[in-house]
Amino acid sequence: MNREYFRWYSPRLHRDMELLVFGHAGAKVLMFPTRDGRFWEYEQLGIVGSLGEKLSAGHLQLYCIDGLANESFYGSHRHPADRIRRHAALEDYVLNEVLPLMAQKNAHDCTIVQGCSLGAYQAASLVFRHPHLFRKLVAFSGRYDLTLKVESFDDLFSGYYDDTIYFHTPTHFLPQLSCDWRLDRLKQVDIVLTIGNEDPFLDNNRHLSQVLTDKGVGHQLHFWDGRAHRAGAWRRMAPLYI
Numbered sequence: 060m061n062r063e064y065f066r067w068y069s070p071r072l073h074r075d076m077e078l079l080v081f082g083h084a085g086a087k088v089l090m091f092p093t094r095d096g097r098f099w100e101y102e103q104l105g106i107v108g109s110l111g112e113k114l115s116a117g118h119l120q121l122y123c124i125d126g127l128a129n130e131s132f133y134g135s136h137r138h139p140a141d142r143i144r145r146h147a148a149l150e151d152y153v154l155n156e157v158l159p160l161m162a163q164k165n166a167h168d169c170t171i172v173q174g175c176s177l178g179a180y181q182a183a184s185l186v187f188r189h190p191h192l193f194r195k196l197v198a199f200s201g202r203y204d205l206t207l208k209v210e211s212f213d214d215l216f217s218g219y220y221d222d223t224i225y226f227h228t229p230t231h232f233l234p235q236l237s238c239d240w241r242l243d244r245l246k247q248v249d250i251v252l253t254i255g256n257e258d259p260f261l262d263n264n265r266h267l268s269q270v271l272t273d274k275g276v277g278h279q280l281h282f283w284d285g286r287a288h289r290a291g292a293w294r295r296m297a298p299l300y301i
Contacts, residue, residue: 060114065160071151072127078157081107082120086169086194087161088301089153090123091178094133098125104290106175109297119301120165124157128177132205132215139219143227150185158192171195173301175293179252180205180229183267187229190244197251197300200288202260203229203267210259230263233270242274250278251300255287 063080078098092100101107101123113119130137131145161170170193174182179201186196205215205228216224225231236242250271254264268280281300283292 060111067156069152069156071148071155076125076152076156078125079123080120080164081110081123082114082117084117084165084167085113085119086167086171087165088119088121088171088173089157089161089182090121091172091174091181092123092126093176093178094126094128096126096178098123105294106290106297109294110301113298113301120167122157122161124153126178126181132177139216140221140223142216143221143223146181146227147223149181150188153185154189154192169194171197171301173197173199174201175199176201176288179203183229184227186248186250187233187245188226190241190248193248195249195251199253199293199296200255200258200260201252202263204231204263207263209263212259230267230270233267233274236274242276245274245276250276251281252278253281253283253287253296253300255283255285255292257286258288260288 060081061083065080066075066077069076079102090101092098107121110119110121114121127145127149131142131149134142134145172182172186172193179198180203183196183198183201183203186193202212206220208214252264252268254261264280268278271278
């Protein structure tokens, strides 16, 4: 299996950024890690291996990036406004540095965005904000409103709220979305959400599903038995949905 490592200085993030590429051809998959994960997480967790047949056959090519959670949402040393601004800077890095690399390396017309846990939120936020750039969203075990307090998961903005948080929170801005152009593009995206029926974010996934339904946006919401917020479940999900 083809495996490539890239590192460069990002002028948008003012730091070196790293990523791994797996596979030689096929649909391009941009992969966001979990809260504590790095660009090598999906390889370490066996998720890359679970997609081995599709990678070897040239059906998929994975681009595994860093999510910078400790510099943004989990950067408790930062003011909440700085946390969301750091996430917005990461989005700029993805749009203006990672996607051009993907286009340069692979001319396939399908780009998929995938993530697990916090990475599922980052993947969904990116696609819902820029639906014209992507063909598919695959989100495992996501929380799509980071202001919610659920079980041991706190409001990641400590009660602070502003327009930037609003426009990066899918379950907040999507209900008010009235732009026909953006809605039409969103309706063309293949959206796949998964959640365990005992997972802490079950209700939030149901709420997002209802929001999409109300907007006429087709999607799939798959319920897995028990608590599926774990690597073993994600390894089984990956070849089914990506």
